Amino acid sequence: MQAGPVNTYLLHISTKVDSRRRAGLALAGSIPEVLYAAASVYLANMFAAEAAGFWFDSITSLVLIGVGVGLVRYKPKEVTAGQNTKPAEMLWLRTLALGLANPQLLVFWSANAAFLISLGLFKDGYSYLLAFSLGAGAGAFVLLSMVLRLGKRIERVAGPHMLERINKGLGWLLLVVGMARLAWMFLQPFV
Numbered sequence: 384m385q386a387g388p389v390n391t392y393l394l395h396i397s398t399k400v401d402s403r404r405r406a407g408l409a410l411a412g413s414i415p416e417v418l419y420a421a422a423s424v425y426l427a428n429m430f431a432a433e434a435a436g437f438w439f440d441s442i443t444s445l446v447l448i449g450v451g452v453g454l455v456r457y458k459p460k461e462v463t464a465g466q467n468t469k470p471a472e473m474l475w476l477r478t479l480a481l482g483l484a485n486p487q488l489l490v491f492w493s494a495n496a497a498f499l500i501s502l503g504l505f506k507d508g509y510s511y512l513l514a515f516s517l518g519a520g521a522g523a524f525v526l527l528s529m530v531l532r533l534g535k536r537i538e539r540v541a542g543p544h545m546l547e548r549i550n551k552g553l554g555w556l557l558l559v560v561g562m563a564r565l566a567w568m569f570l571q572p573f574v
Contacts, residue, residue: 388446388450388481388482388484388485389412389415389478389481389482389485389527390412390526390527390530391450391454391550391553391554391557392477392478392481393408393409393412393478393527393530393531393534394530394531394533394534394549394550394553395454395457395534395550396408396474396534397530397531397532397533397534397535398534398535400474400531404471404474405528405531405532406528407471407475408474408475408478408527408531409523409524409527409528409531410524411475411476411478411479411482412478412479412481412482412523412524412527413482413520413521413523413524413527414479414482414520415479415482415483415485415488416482416488416492416519416520416522416523417516417517417519417520417523418483418516419485419488419489419491419492419519420488420492420495420496420515420516420518420519420520421512421515421516422489422492423488423489423491423492423493423495423496424492424496424505424511424512424515424516426489426493441565441568442486444561444562444564444565444568445561445565446484446485446486446487446561447557447558447560447561447564448557448558448561448562448565449561450481450554450557451553451554451555451556451557451558451559451560451561452554452558453554454550454551454553454554454557455551455554455555455558456554457550457551457554492519496515499515537549
């Protein structure tokens with residue numbers, strides 16, 4: 384599982400939401416996948432030249448660092464399973480915002496579109512664009528639904544503090560990866 388902001392957030396809140404809200408949260412996390420996948424089709428041919436651009440790498444690194452710091456510093460409140468302290472709309476909007484603030488999706492889907500184009504499996508046209516984008520969204524929906532179920536199972540099997548340790552571990556991982564990306568960008572001219 385990719386340790387992205389949406390996956391990590393949904394894993395974190397999975398014990399605090401009831402099963403009725405899971406589908407809505409998975410949908411909120413998959414909408415940005417559809418949007419980024421659609422935009423990536425237009426960028427697939429420029430992917431190799433543009434993906435390593437200074438601004439893109441900087442923004443991606445800062446997003447990773449920000450999410451990592453948030454996870455490392457997070458102090459969970461005591462809540463019982465199924466009890467949620469935030470309204471459903473707030474959780475939905477936060478999930479959507481985290482997905483939209485993840486520019487790595489553009490690189491990921493551009494690489495996939497470029498690969499399909501190189502194999503001749505993807506052609507110009509709205510039907511291909513629609514199929515590619517909706518397929519990306521459907522895949523994200525399934526993955527995020529599994530993440531929400533996984534969080535519930537981890538808590539049942541391993542105890543309530545296991546998710547906290549997983550979040551902290553993911554936070555440190557994202558923090559290190561984001562800082563390494565920034566360091567690599569600035570050291571690149573000297574290498």
